[in-house]
Amino acid sequence: MKQPEEYLLAIESSCDETAAAVITRDMKILSNIVSSQTDLHEKFGGVVPEIASRAHLERILPVIDDALQKANLSLDQLTAIAVATEPGLVGSLLIGLTAAKTLAMVLDIPLVAVNHIEGHLFACQMQETNPIFPAIGLVVSGGHTNLYHCLPTFEFELIGATIDDAAGEAFDKVAKILGLPYPGGPSIEQTAVKGNPQAFPFPRTFLKDPELRFSFSGLKTAVLYAALGNPGAKKQPPPLTAERIADLAASFQETVVDVLVGKCQQALMQFRHSTLCVGGGVAANTLLRERLTEMTNKAGIHLSMAPPDLCTDNAAMAAIAWHHLDQGRIASLDLDVTPGLVR
Template identity: 45%
Template sequence: MLVLGIESSCDETGVALYDTSAGLLAHQLHTQMAMHAEYGGVVPELASRDHIRRLVPLTQACLQQAGKSYADISAVAYTQGPGLGGALLAGASFANALAFALNKPVIPVHHLEGHLLSPLLGDDIPEFPFVALLVSGGHSQFMAVRGVGDYTLLGESVDDAAGEAFDKTAKLLGLPYPGGAKLSELAKLGRAGAFELPRPMLHSGDLNMSFSGLKTAVLTAVNKARASDNGAPLSEQTRNDICRAFQDAVVDVLAAKAQQALRQTGFKRLVVAGGVGANWQLRQRLGSLNKVHTYFPPLSLCTDNGAMIAFAGALHLQAAQPAGGFDVKPRWPLSDIVQA
């Protein structure tokens, strides 16, 4: 069976073809990063319009790359939510129209489930069960995963997600949008221990997280550093040191909570997915946990992409789950698809 996957939840248009026998055949992605950089953040109306422009040519490019035609498609999967309402509608409209024209089923997919399962597209495929750490721009969650569709929420961020905190902190430091990746690169040049920042909820006793206070602590550190230098702008080294301190704090919290989740479940496998899963320091730290096998999706699949949607859709299709219809859910807690 050949599944076409459509991802349009935010500012990336992703289209992919996944074959249940041959695996991922084609993967096309367009990022709107340059368009939104002028505004310092994602503009929903512009995002929606750009998805509309990109979906047809990206789909045609996927088919050409895979050597397939529209007639070969068995089903069309699309991101139903969560995400920006207009952006989701663009993908849902295209997916449903195409599925109707081809007389094929349409499969709605939860965006976070796509991320959750994306490491299964890598070369080193984790076996069930495992603990999953979802770390994206809008979500930070720990899940116990015992099988496809068998998920238990263990803990989550009570305010800013890790990726959101990265981008907001980068903005505080004057880095261009989107600044999270740039902050991570500058952290390589920072001196460990030059600044001390808190580790929020490190000893909370549960698996919940909080990062908004860490962002405030960065602002305090910036103001103190500038005041000590008569109000002058931060030097490059001071900025790099603050980047390092911020990243150290986030990684410390995520690593400690990951170890707690593994102890709590008794699992020996950890899966890390989502955009922050590309962070070099987080990969190093979680990849070196004692007696734990840690899995990451390929770097190209850490960001939002159509491959994870096509793959999740194919799994739903193989499980003979009922086909969906035209609907989007901008606010859709992952708990809605979590087993009790």
């Protein structure tokens, strides 16, 4: 006798995207609704936590309703509720958690807590037929640039991280320096197409360092001085023409990609893994995807990258909750959030 289908409603509100998705147990995504707040934060050049929280409060219920409607489901058909509880902005996380707790209590169904970072890595597994773990995992986004040792048990050991700015944060800050629109990732990528990636020899911090760590603060400062000049220097750079902006954008992007690819290769060699999985918003960058593909093909490594629509923050990647549910990891209604950047 055929078993009835099971449906998971997942909620994501860790930063500035209000998202909800419905995923079946066999990982079919029936809906994946994301309400972006880019227009609210654009003039600030980055996410303002208070504004993000208020926007989540306004959008969370309509987004959940949209996800259910697109999946053609009603609340009473749900099997469980999953919600991202770490890491992230405390106010934003609390909005999603409150909605999830309320639904789980009213519907009397399990509540499952999901780690946002682990969701980014699991998004790679969702598109694969066979298990991809153990593997080296890279999560690269506006808030994170982390390397993980991903175990077959769906445990993720942090083995390297940025000591200052995340790669995505550096993209946003450099875009602001160059007068390009927010968010910085897409605008720098589009501008870089017209530029010379070798025009500026920016520092590739820690690239040859044996430790698995990143730093992008110095790179950001190097771009600032190249673009606007070094305070107190007698010789100042030429005006920021469109051509010069394109060269700066291309050289910056080239530098970030070189470092990310180099550190992934280093981690693969250190842990002797044959699989690399990559997720997070910056993983949608075309040049990064191309260079990672080149590197892994040459080394005989299996590369699993989340599709672009699952790279940026979304709720479908919380499908890892099915694994937690099978392991009996059901959260109680006194569950709290764990804000911050690194798990």
